[in-house]
Amino acid sequence: MRIKRQQFEMVNLRGYNWKSQQLLLFLIIVAAWEAGSGQLHYSVPEEAKHGTFVGRIAQDLGLELTELVPRLFRVASKDRGDLLEVNLQNGILFVNSRIDREELCGRSAECSIHLEVIVDRPLQVFHVEVEVKDINDNPPMFPATQKALFILESRLLDSRFPLEGASDADVGSNALLTYRLSTNEHFSLDVPPNHEQVKPLGLVLRKPLDREEAAEIRLLLTATDGGKPELTGTVQLLITVLDVNDNAPVFDRSLYTVKLPENVPNGTLVIKVNASDLDEGVNGDVMYSFSSDVSSDIKSKFHMDTVSGEITVIGIIDFEESKAYKIPLEARDKGFPQLPGHCTILVEVVDANDNAPQLTVSSLSLPVSEDSQPGRVVTLISVFDRDSGANGQVTCSLTPHIPFKLVSTFKNYYSLVLDSALDRETIANYDVIVTARDGGSPSLWATASVSVEVADVNDNAPLFAQPEYTVFVKENNPPGAHIFTVSAMDADAQENALVSYSLVERRVGERLLSSYVSVHAESGKVFALQPLDHEELELLQFQVSARDAGVPALGSNVTLQVFVLDENDNAPTLLGPLANGVGGTMNEVVSRALVPGQVVAKVRAVDEDSGYNAWLSFELQPVAGGVRSPFRVGLYTGEISTTRALEETDALRQCLLVLVKDHGEPSLTATATVLLSLVDSGQTQKVSSKVSAGASRVDQRLVDVNVYLIIAICAVSSLLVLTLLLYTALRCSATPTDGACAPGKPMLVCSSAVGSWSYSQQRRQRVCSGEGPPKTDLMAFSPSLPQGPSSTDNQAPPNTDWRFSQAQRPGTSGSQNGDETGTWPNNQFDTEMLQAMILASASEAADGSSTLGGGAGTMGLSARYGPQFTLQHVPDYRQNVYIPGSNATLTNAAGKRDGKAPAGGNGNKKKSGKKEKK
Template sequence: MGSSKRRGGEVRRMLLSLLLLAAGEARSGQVHYSVPEEAKHGTFVGRIAQDLGLELAELVPRLFRVASKGGGDLLEVNLQNGILFVNSRIDREDLCGRSAECSIHLEVIVDRPLQVFHVEVEVKDINDNPPVFPMTVKTIRFHESRLLDSRFPLEGAFDADTGVNALLSYKLSSSEFFILNIQTNDELSQSLSLVLRKSLDREETAEINLLLVATDGGKPELTGTVQLLIKVLDVNDNEPTFDQSVYKVQLLENIANGTLVIKLNSSDADEGSNSEIVYSFSSDVSPNIKTKFKIDPSSGEIRTKGQLDYEQEKSYEIQVIAYDNGTPPMSGHCKISVKLVDINDNTPEVSITSLSLPIQEDAPLGTVIALITVSDRDSDANGQVTCTLTPHVPFKLVSTFKNYYSLVLDSALDRESVANYEVVVTAKDGGSPSLSATTRVSVEVADVNDNAPAFAQPEVTVFVKENNPPGCHIFTVSARDADAHENALVSYSLVERRVGERALSSYVSVHAESGKVYALQPLDHEELELLQFQVSARDAGVPPLGSNVTLQVFVLDENDNAPALLPPGPGGAAGALSQLVARSVGAGHVVAKVRAVDADSGYNAWLSYELQPAAGGARSPFRVGLYTGEISTTRALDEADAPRQRLLVLVKDHGEPALTATATVLLSLEDSGQAPKASSRASTGAAGAETAFVDVNVYLIIAICAVSSLLVLTLLLYTALRCSAPPSEGACGPGKPRLVCSSAVGSLSYSQQRRQRVCSGEVPPKTDLMAFSPSLPQGPDSAEERQLSESEQVGKEYREFIFLRKEKPTPFFSLCC
């Protein structure tokens, strides 16, 4: 008896050390407290705000809150002083059962910025549960023929407490027949049995009453009792015996219904009916065992009944009795210790809380987006869970505590590239084969104003015909903003400046929403050839962003100016031209020159001269150069010619429609007697005219070559730019583009204040380069032509004209308005 107590004390000390070690290992939270179970409401637990480094004034503004996993509202925090206190009754046995470790895990969350803390409150066991026996009165039958040291197993008491409070010691009331034998099994299990120390005699003692007391190790000690009623039986004096008193079996939790657990085999030394054995569960067996197992009375086979689940019950202890058929029957006892082996039959569970969505695209790295909790009901490796994320997303998982993770921003976001992420969180356990569970988190990226409106090109060239109607739409600017919502709402405005003495807004305007640019008044090519200005695009973000585009509006010439006659000489007045001509002059002699200019440009300023037929249809002895305006004789004059010749010269430009002017030339024919003086004057005048004519031709050739070179260079440069940019828009309809180069003889009137123009746009293919030399109208015969002076012949060689209008395969230019 003394040795049993010593062994029991050593076992208690070893178990106590193991419990303390396990409790020390369980303290792994950021903040750890402990509280005894059954503590009263308001019991102080800890200064949680102070221990977490939080200011009391921050608790309410930062939305300080406490969440408990499975703990309900057992604990609460006073937001005024930051103290964690007991809010309602804590029963450790209800909370953790008989688990050696019992803690309440609190998740403390504060916002602005988001922080998460983990607090572990250990619930300490108190001795509030007394030992309890399965029944208050137990009847035991002993045959009088039982041998000394015969044993009868007893069911021990159950204590709902843990640790020292659950260490039970037993004491049997004094008896001359029986003593109590205690054997310590593995863990905290003990086997009790009554040992017969003195032979029984039913005739002397038919019943024996004993009291078995169980005392736990708590302070104060609590006890439980059971009354043992021992009835002494007569006759059959051999009981069935098992080869082992305790059978240990391990079963997988997923075994099929009806699987054999063990086949018991007992023997009886009696003969006949006294050796026939019937097996049954002990009356002490709990109803739970009877729902999970069944026993065959004749064969002793124990099989599973229903589904076993390691997560519900990890082990079973089954008491079996073998009865013989003697009179009275005798029985033998054994215990089957069934331990379940966990298999990986539970998938991990993933829960997501505290989502901070949507997330701004300029959020800093490390921003917490969501809190993720994982769990697995399995044990050991089967319950060890690891979490992974979808690859190639700008997020990562950060482990904050065991089975607690934070989803944080790992790289920069750009809503214009990806506006929403479908993040898949996969939780995988360590079983074999492993099981996994997934959950999806839709992370929306909120827009910030980080993109300015952008035009397709920084500079746009637009061509508008002069004399456009007021309010004509000449172009539409368009800028694209990659942002969203109000950050992408673009408005347009003019960048105001002065054009000469007037404000830009008096010429053009832009619609704030559509970007349409309008000409507010008719434009005059002769007044303004190029209008250059900027249009600004601004978004509605805060702060707003913007950019500018430059518009170059070229005003194209129209034929709105008629030719204007020039005075015949310096200081002269425009009107009729009077000239004396000697009758002795020969054919081809230049007697006068009509001079005119046109305020238009290019083709519209190219003038030609025609001599109107004389009245009555008489053939005039004079002609006019088609492009020079020089009036010359077609034959030698004679006496039959009228002394006064009145010539009407029609001056016409090449516009569409053409505009004209009429010059009147009065020629007085002088007789031969006056011819020398007149001829001298005429010869001198003609020679001077020819010299001036040759000088003008040389200057015109140089000017034409310079302008043509500049034109070709401009065309090549502009064509290259147009190939790399979309065509500009002409809102008032396409025009008919033309480009005309001046005549070498100076008959194309071109203002020195005008510049060569370039038109842009897409039109059907037009003409190629075509060169031709219009000649003067022929005289009456070729002999007169051969009599031209050498100077006239030189001048004729320069009468070459170049026209551009052949078919081109490349895009040319369009006109507006």
């Protein structure tokens, strides 16, 4: 074992000689040797002056002097903390105040001061034991300065008279006493050997006494201890020589030994002594009593019966107070003068387990951070039991199922140490119960509770209830309207759980997202900063970020899909010649030879809205004067046809006012003026030839456009077929654990009220992507689904069997077969119809023979598939959605009413397919 090299400073104590200084140096060297192994051990003599060097404690503990102050170096003592002190400048342990060994430890053979050296940052605990060496600073002391003895002159030689010896508060050699008696011719001093210390001193009569020669004899008894230098104590012995009574009582034994359990009840018999006197009569009657030298403590605990000689308990017998009692007794006869006999009772107290352990908890590092590593010291715990032997042996334990353990550091000192990881979100506070139990029978125990608070760290990010929200907002909302509220929860506490919200900025077209919406940083409310336009933006998809206030901050995102719902804010717009004419006027030349039902003109219009708001109807305004016009207009086709054969009485110029209105609420309208010129058959051919010449040039341009349109349609059709094949192949080869390619939600189909078209909301097409969820933009059309009820606006269609009008079918207006109500064959709208549309367009572009009415002009594919043939003319029915600011009725997939959505709520939201405009 390597021995630490230390420097020592000699202590110069006044009154010490050179040999004592050498002895002190040797003791300090031994203390330094023991300090090199485990705990530090020093020694210091008692009564040392203030500032006396004890040891270089910082150097011996391996601490740098510069670390003492920053690391909060401090010394604590269980006994008296002001006796020793450490100089933080040089790390030296020195005497701070007077140390009195006798006051500190009494007559104990060993006396030490236990120090706890505590260093923070990081926490370390050291134990230092400083032994207090005894010096000869207490002289021997007799119970009294003078003692009177009465001795009969008739006492025989070698008679022994017991004396109370002196006591010395020191220990060891300093308490080894020697006695000497002043020179005289009658008495000598009888000193018992060291192993018979219980036997008292005594005077032995060496020469017969003669009261007539000397009635009183004065002697000086001196006690000298073994210290350096020697100290002495004296008592004056006054001996009175008595006459007459010549026999004193004699006890059976000079020393009685008794074992007495502690805590015995009052009245318990300790011992019964017996003394006999050879005299007769009153000179032989014995009375018992305590010696006059007995202490008051013995008198308060024991009672002596003067007649029977019984000693009983009258006080509390406590082993921890005194382990033994020495009781001097006297037996006196009733003669004159009275003669005494002496003996000693040694009462040994037997320990009982009557003291429970005592626990002392010193909190050092609370609260404990939840990211603390195992092994961190949380609290120091010390235990103490006043009993001895097995009754004073203490074991400690903790409450089970807690992440802490007890580690023994020094004798009865323990450290509460973190044993496993902590999680404040699971348990925020631990009530640790420390139980100390001794080894007695029955065992006694004590508990101490330590409340360990777990401090939070930012280890949980804010979480949204779901990763994506779908919101429906009506267009033309007021600026700053509240459209939704996002909310994220953080499992942490205080500032670590303080969540703030922000937009994840991106570009929407040519503009930034922040120009459309904003989010309140504290409440999570999402506001629309400007009116939204369904015709400009149908879907606004963006992310909102939630971040806490911890360091470092943690966050998560949620996706919002804002669908802008259409409102009837666009009036119908006239197309064709009506769009270019002044005031919406169209001129047509009509032959008088037309048969009834012949189509002579067609009014075309489109509405930029969608759904019911874009469903157009045509009405012919009555003419002035109540004259019945020979013409009529198709309710949904816009075709103007004759109702009867034209007569000579009919005006040559017919002015028709056609009112075009949508089915929105409120309805918006547009007015078209159609001027029909009635001519004979010959005049019609002339006019037609002029018109044909101008139309041929227009038709040539339309043919070029149709060619490009046919190419585009074929390319789109091929891409659609390829996508469907790829989709089918992926769906057949996928497994249930395909992650992002897994099957989507069940198909949700909303059927329109007209019963002829359906708009599929199957949004989970199986198209795999490396980043993000599956793409869901797939639309499907199916012919003639069962008819649904009225729309959410309670607006009924024109009749119960409504079909798409002839103007909304493929082909030139007037070239399709069908009745006025627009009945459409149920088995025609399929893939063959799509091919027929493409072939018909190609044929028409090749010959340019498509005619309108009586040959007013040639119309190409643009006329065949005009603006009315779009998805926006199909009534748009959403189901199970909440539209902010609306009291619309929620409908299910079959169009049945489910009730009203509460204002401000989300309802049962379902994703709707994206609307496409062609």
